[in-house]
Amino acid sequence: MSSVDGRLINSRWSKPYEGYDNAVIMQQFGKAGQKNHTDAWMFGTSTVKEFFPEIFDGCKCHVAFPDQLHSHIGDCGSERTFIALVPEGDVRFTSKTLRGDNIIAVVGEKVSADYLEFLDGMDISYVFAGEDGMNIQKALETISHDFGIQRISLQGGGIVNGSFLKQKLIDELSIVVYPGVDGKQGIPSIIEWIGDDEVESEELSLELLDAEKMDAGCVWLHYKIHKK
Secondary structure (H helix, E strand, O other): OEOOOOEOOHHHOOOOOOOOOHHHHHHHHHHHHHHHOOOEEEEOHHHHHHHOOOEOOOOOOOEOOHHHOOOEOOOOOOOOEEEEEOOOOOEOOOOOEEOOEEEEEEEOOOOEHHHHHHHHHHOOEEEEOOOOOOOHHHHHHHHHHHHOOOOEEEOOOHHHHHHHHHOOOOOEEEEEEOOOOOOOOOOOEOOOOOOOOOOOHHHEEEEEEEEEEOHHHOEEEEEEEEEO
């Protein structure tokens, strides 16, 4: 969900028109998500920490041994799955589920052996995304192969979304437009890429699949991303 001007932080958005109920507005995001028929949903590290703010403070005297660097299948009995990008292994999960969905943690190969043991003890599945935890394509291939997940709803912040777009890992774009604006320069948008490289815009094109007027002044836009 974004404001009309593409901004991400909903606490900054202008108040809805007096005829629009804010609770109904927030429900539109979930309704749009149901239309996408995904197997799992994914958060970046910052968003994960909003739900699990406690830092994992176990011993970090050594990184995981080579024979530990393989995916682990924990409890995965829920209908859908929540995928958490936690490359540094610094999030202390307090449950093996979020909103009733079992968790798969995506970690880096430099994560501590204690953290893997912690995830084992919580019966939380995990996969590796390269040495620094940023090889997302590798992680997605493992998730597909080991867990049978084919379609993921990426609900990251602008940096995570931009990273996926840069790696050409986004196939569709689903946006619920909130009936309001932010307007201030420099506020994060729903897709951002930080770094010297730029996403080559000529290599990406968007095909509109659907557009729908929703309740309380919201609009749903659904695009297919074509990549050269």
